[in-house]
Amino acid sequence: MMNTQPPQSLPPMTDSRQQIVEAAAQCFMLKGLEKATIDDIADVLGATKGRVYHHFRSKSSIYFAVHRQAMQYCFDAVDPVLALPIPHDEKLEAMAAAHARVMMDTLPYQRSIRLGVEIYLRGSTTEADREMLAELINQRNNYEELYREVLRGGIDTGTLSVPDVKIAGRVIMGALNSLVDWYRLRPQQTDADRDLIAKDLAQTVVRGMRA
Numbered sequence: 160m161m162n163t164q165p166p167q168s169l170p171p172m173t174d175s176r177q178q179i180v181e182a183a184a185q186c187f188m189l190k191g192l193e194k195a196t197i198d199d200i201a202d203v204l205g206a207t208k209g210r211v212y213h214h215f216r217s218k219s220s221i222y223f224a225v226h227r228q229a230m231q232y233c234f235d236a237v238d239p240v241l242a243l244p245i246p247h248d249e250k251l252e253a254m255a256a257a258h259a260r261v262m263m264d265t266l267p268y269q270r271s272i273r274l275g276v277e278i279y280l281r282g283s284t285t286e287a288d289r290e291m292l293a294e295l296i297n298q299r300n301n302y303e304e305l306y307r308e309v310l311r312g313g314i315d316t317g318t319l320s321v322p323d324v325k326i327a328g329r330v331i332m333g334a335l336n337s338l339v340d341w342y343r344l345r346p347q348q349t350d351a352d353r354d355l356i357a358k359d360l361a362q363t364v365v366r367g368m369r370a
Contacts, residue, residue: 167328168205171302173245175202175210175213175214176215178204179210179211179214179215180221180224180228180252181267182200182203182274183195183200183221183222183224183225183301184225184228184229184267184268185203185267185284186199186200186203186226186272187267187271188266188270188271189331190273190286191274192218192222192271192274195218196218196269196284197211197212198201200221206227209358211214211258219285219288219291220279223288223291223295225268225272226271226272226295227295227298228268229265229268229271230272230298230299230302232261232264232265233258233261233302234302235267236257236258237254237257237302237305239257240253240257241305241309245264245316246311246313246318247309247312247313247317247319248313248314248368248370249318251261251306251309251310251313251319251365252361252362252365253361254305254306254309255331255335255360255361256354256357256358256360257357258335259356259360260357261356262335262336262338262339262342262356263338263342263344263353263356263357264334264353266339266342266344270283270335271334273339273340298315303332304328305326306328306331306332306354307325307327310324310328311324313368313370317370318369318370319368319369320368320370321368328370329364331364334360334363335364
């Protein structure tokens with residue numbers, strides 16, 4: 160199994176740091192990475208900018224912490240599924256459902272990283288930012304590899320059939336991650352409602368890959 164530890168160049172979370180990252184994810188989702196400011200994050204916290212700067216040197220460093228946490232949520236959701244003694248096609252569908260559910264449960268984080276990556280990939284960053292982004296993209300690639308491993312296992316055992324594992328993995332991730340573009344939080348929505356959305360999406364994505 161891939162190493163699921165977050166990049167070591169980011170320090171571990173404390174309660175105070177976690178609160179800042181949570182507030183930042185909300186701000187980035189609502190205002191966009193480019194428009195959200197340290198003042199906005201401090202306002203959500205009900206704190207001063209000094210509290211934010213005590214833990215983070217810049218908005219970029221906060222974004223990368225949001226990115227890391229978003230990815231860790233995905234690993235934490237899928238890792239238990241990988242350990243299940245079930246056929247590979249069922250495992251792939253269960254992984255997809257777990258991923259879809261975590262997209263809904265941590266929507267501010269997931270939408271923030273989707274918005275932010277394109278900005279940083281355009282190159283308007285420092286060398287340190289580019290190094291951190293490359294490290295986090297590598298973490299994302301490690302996550303996608305978990306799905307490719309299951310795809311390869313399914314092909315070997317005859318439960319899955321795809322012409323190209325790499326493309327199939329990208330299709331799965333693209334379909335599941337698109338949830339952050341169309342899903343909306345609704346106060347009346349229950350856990351059972353979210354589970355059904357996740358299950359239906361996973362079945363839709365995986366069904367065409369079964370042998």
